Amino acid sequence: MGSPFKSLLFVAVVLAASLPASAQVRTRSGLVEGTASADGRVRVFRGIPFAAPPVGALRWREPQPAPAWKGVRKADKFGARCMQGRIFGDMAFRDEMSEDCLHLNVWTPARKGGERLPVMVWIYGGGFQAGSASEPRQDGERLAREKGVVVVSFNYRLGVFGFLAHPELTKEAGGSGNYGLFDQLAALRWVQENVAAFGGDPRRVTVFGESAGSFSVSALMASPLARGLFQRAIGESGAFFSGPEGTLAQRSLADTEQQGLKFAEASGARSLAELRARPADEMLQAALKGPGRWFSPNIDGRLLPADVSKIYAEGRQARVPLLAGWNADEVRGGVLMAKERPTARTFSAQARQRFGDDAEALLKLYPAATDEEALESASSLAGDLFIGYATWKWIETHRATAGTNVYRYSFDHAVPVAPGPAVGGRTPTRADIGARHAGEIEYVFGTLDSIGAPLLPSDRKVSELVMSYWTNFARTGDPNGAGLPRWPGYDPRTGHQVMHLSENPSASPDALRPRYQFLDARASKPRKP
Numbered sequence: 001m002g003s004p005f006k007s008l009l010f011v012a013v014v015l016a017a018s019l020p021a022s023a024q025v026r027t028r029s030g031l032v033e034g035t036a037s038a039d040g041r042v043r044v045f046r047g048i049p050f051a052a053p054p055v056g057a058l059r060w061r062e063p064q065p066a067p068a069w070k071g072v073r074k075a076d077k078f079g080a081r082c083m084q085g086r087i088f089g090d091m092a093f094r095d096e097m098s099e100d101c102l103h104l105n106v107w108t109p110a111r112k113g114g115e116r117l118p119v120m121v122w123i124y125g126g127g128f129q130a131g132s133a134s135e136p137r138q139d140g141e142r143l144a145r146e147k148g149v150v151v152v153s154f155n156y157r158l159g160v161f162g163f164l165a166h167p168e169l170t171k172e173a174g175g176s177g178n179y180g181l182f183d184q185l186a187a188l189r190w191v192q193e194n195v196a197a198f199g200g201d202p203r204r205v206t207v208f209g210e211s212a213g214s215f216s217v218s219a220l221m222a223s224p225l226a227r228g229l230f231q232r233a234i235g236e237s238g239a240f241f242s243g244p245e246g247t248l249a250q251r252s253l254a255d256t257e258q259q260g261l262k263f264a265e266a267s268g269a270r271s272l273a274e275l276r277a278r279p280a281d282e283m284l285q286a287a288l289k290g291p292g293r294w295f296s297p298n299i300d301g302r303l304l305p306a307d308v309s310k311i312y313a314e315g316r317q318a319r320v321p322l323l324a325g326w327n328a329d330e331v332r333g334g335v336l337m338a339k340e341r342p343t344a345r346t347f348s349a350q351a352r353q354r355f356g357d358d359a360e361a362l363l364k365l366y367p368a369a370t371d372e373e374a375l376e377s378a379s380s381l382a383g384d385l386f387i388g389y390a391t392w393k394w395i396e397t398h399r400a401t402a403g404t405n406v407y408r409y410s411f412d413h414a415v416p417v418a419p420g421p422a423v424g425g426r427t428p429t430r431a432d433i434g435a436r437h438a439g440e441i442e443y444v445f446g447t448l449d450s451i452g453a454p455l456l457p458s459d460r461k462v463s464e465l466v467m468s469y470w471t472n473f474a475r476t477g478d479p480n481g482a483g484l485p486r487w488p489g490y491d492p493r494t495g496h497q498v499m500h501l502s503e504n505p506s507a508s509p510d511a512l513r514p515r516y517q518f519l520d521a522r523a524s525k526p527r528k529p
Helices: 004-018 141-147 159-163 167-173 179-198 212-222 253-266 272-277 280-289 308-313 332-336 344-365 371-402 441-445 457-476 513-524
Strands: 024-026 031-033 043-049 072-074 103-108 117-123 150-154 200-210 232-236 322-327 406-411 497-501 506-509
Touching: 024 179, 103 141, 103 179, 117 179, 117 212, 117 457, 141 150, 141 441, 141 457, 150 179, 159 179, 159 280, 167 253, 167 272, 179 200, 179 212, 200 212, 200 441, 200 457, 212 232, 212 308, 212 371, 232 457, 253 280, 308 371, 322 371, 322 457, 332 371, 344 371, 344 513, 371 406, 371 513, 406 457, 441 457, 457 497
Parallel strands: 031 072, 117 150, 117 200, 200 232, 232 322, 322 406, 406 497
Antiparallel strands: 024 031, 043 103, 103 150, 497 506
16 A cells, blocks of 8 residues: 555645646735636636625725735635525525625636636626525536636625615715615626636626616616626616506615615614614614615616616617517416416406506407416516516617617526425426526526426526527627527517527517507506606
8 A cells, every 4th residue: 555645645636637727816906716616627716805895884885996915815615695684585595694795706717817718797686685696506617618708706785785875875975875786887897807817808798697687787788887897788587677557667866865764764873874883684684674675776876877768768878789588487487376366357357457548458468368368468467567578678779779789589498396385275387487587597507407306308408508699699799609590680670580598499570569569658658646
């Protein structure tokens, strides 16, 4: 037998050989040392600070530069997620929680700096109330390894910590309320300053996100402060365009300041200084229990100088290529699993109550002649009001005013359902849930195994398709490539083509356009006070 020393030396040599070249990278703040993927083909850097901890006097301030460090900083575990309640049951985290949460992660297949690979910067969803870059379904390793892109994800402040507006805060900084969005800007600036050292190309940055992340993409495109920080954009289910019932409308600074004053009063704080002095856990619980607990982005006059839809209508957004769409069954499972499922009678009655003189026109587009038809129409209408219309309006407006490539998709593939408790007296199936809200995330990242449910060969096929389209777009601004079904641009001259992402993908003219035109006309009508 060999000596223990020789055995340990052999193991060390093997481990060293499995690491990609240059496991250490120098950032503007100092050296970081990452780890290697199991196959040694991807370097992974987790928990890199991109801004100073937003605590104490920095709570409710724009993110400040990350302090420099000496020596080598280990980047081998995720940074803490930002303060949040347990709101969404489908979220799983690989981190702890702390107010000190402004960290990012990098997955790179590059062996050294200077390779100039496309960069994809991910923004997670969660209604601006929850989420973390540590979620397994959003892991960037497979995209980096199989598609040759650098993937970056980061945390941003949420809820009351990310979006509290208050007159004292406005007086202090000339505006208030969008700290979470300022965190996103800071992460994108970090990418511009540092990603070349990880083998990425700062001139080929794609920002992409889902739900609140997609809303964020639409806002970043509208913000003059984000100009030049990215060159392409992907939006998955969501945009800041108000719906026909005033849904998703951005609130003014004055309105959100009043919300902040009510929160401060309810929490017993007499000043901004007292609010900043409160422990983070105490602030979180006060926000979760208090009035108007859902804090979200506003028109702050700085990052967003006007309503996002107005900025797009006037052509003042970033004129970058856009790939966007939503899922075919965004909320179908919730409608089908409800205790009181819609019927032909109840759906028609509710349509007349909600839409008044427009109800008959609506019922032609969302018919309810039978209970089964009513159930499907209720699902379609709920999805359109929740996500579909706003995303459609974003795509339409950008296409009309930007003069750049626009591609629209519909994710049609029914997703696996992880084992769980019965809902509404029954256990949901793939057929019940369909292509649900957020169901495409694991397909985008190739992380299907994180679902924890039986998979079909079609799941792998659809994931490969989506990964290829998304990364082709990041590479060139066009999703098309060798071996893929042709994805036409979104153009009125060719019937507003939509790419249907499924086991049998195909593009076709938008068959549902009359629905969105009806909702658009409804949204344009003056609202009664």
